Amino acid sequence: MSDLWHPENEPEPIKITWLGWILVLLRGGALLVLLLGGLMLLLALRLAERPIYGLHRPWTPWITQMVCRAGLAIFGIRHRIHGERMNLRGAIVANHTTWLDIFALNARKRIYFVSKSEVAGWPGIGWLARATGTVFITRDRKHAKQQQDVFESRLLAGHKLLFFPEGTSTDGMRVLPFKSTLFQAFFTEDLRDHLYVQPVSVVYRAPKGRDARFYGWWGDMEFGPHMLQTLAAPRQGSVDVHYHRPLKVSDFSDRKALAAACETAVRAGMPPERQIL
Template sequence: MSRTWNGTEPAPTPPITLAGWVRVVLRGVTLGTVTFGGLALLLTLRLIERPLCGQSRPVTPWLTQGVCRVAFVILGLGFSRQGRPMRQRGAVVANHASWLDIFALNAGDRIYFVSKSEVRGWPGIGWLARATGTIFINRAAREAADQRDLFSRRLAAGHRLLFFPEGTSTDGKRVLPFNSTLFAAFFKDDLNPEPAIQPVTLVYRGPRGGDPRFYGWWGEMEFGDHLLKVLAAPRQGDVTLVYHPPIAASAAGDRKTLARRAEAAVRAGLDRHID
């Protein structure tokens, strides 16, 4: 079962003004049109891509990346990258702060999410996740062998995977201890070439003068309420992706050491950039 982080409650959100509702409608309709229009185009392209390329996806990840970059323009939320996404086979691990992480990490690189199995059934988000090649798993040690096999097949197809080792989202101002279970998949004997893990730090800055945790989504927060708050905001902040040097699995030696090294890199990146 996924854990939930419960921190100090944020300040109450003021009622949305008339101008705020105008922004909700304009941004929401535009974002929905671009997102689900992109999904329809992606599914159409997969009808051609799948029989020609199988599990490999040489075209559709570019569409996903483009849609996610446009999403930040629609929201008026600044987006930037520091460092470079790795090109070798392996996975990306990041701290988890918000539902916006999905847009940010897809905008930064062409990756495939590893998500908890219940997301598959979520309205809207579940459809998007399935269409973009998300891997759905149960975070249980007893399923580690099956996960290694599944990851191995996806890595062999040239996919860079992405998962959140914290197992839950926070207010974006801290990094929780990394769970090492999923790191075991990268020590499978027949993985060749050897995979690497690239730590990435997500750094959110709230709108100027507002709560620095504005984009954090944690505890019992409702998705709909948080989405409305972001859409209605008269001013937006920004998000930066900090790409750290990849870590070879063999250099770490075992899953727990690999998890600790990745966590240390992500934590150091947040400490350098946090306000």
């Protein structure tokens, strides 16, 4: 993570009971089999898909969806969808709470994440990200033109790119101000008049009796312990994904206006107590 965000209060210490460790083994084993099996099938299909369709991916995104849907079932996290998922050409923007967002947002919609370049080198996760078509970006201005070209080619190919304008993950109790940098990619001559951006609010509710921030992953929290804690929870919570009205890029004067409108929509989709800055 970059530009790490820290709340006023630190998270509860991670404690795993003997029952929790049994759940870690059962759920973790099932999740590992699911991810490896899905990855093998995806790579096998991609061998035929790439030479026939190029950037277009008519088959493999369905595998990603099924794996993410099954993954949430293995965790035991209830997953609910609200609103209409956009069928127009364009991108998705959402608030960012945790690595579980990958499952929650992929489970019901064919999307491709935009992620910082460092993720490509993360053990396991980087491999999965590359295989599923993630777009990796860097903040180095020397690569700005190259990244813009990648964005355009992917969007013109009909890919729904998803990124997190907050720039970091949080405790899920608020929406941070949206950064407008990546919105500039939609304002090129070839894209502006044809693209829409759909704001999405992702709302996690903790297991009964746990810290309301249970699923949040922020600051210096390590991925491994956080995942173990999630796998070990005897009771799980839920995640609600709210799809808002798509916004046409050409209706906005610039990237800052579009980013502000998206931020307003995402914040409005959160529970009242989470709509504060």
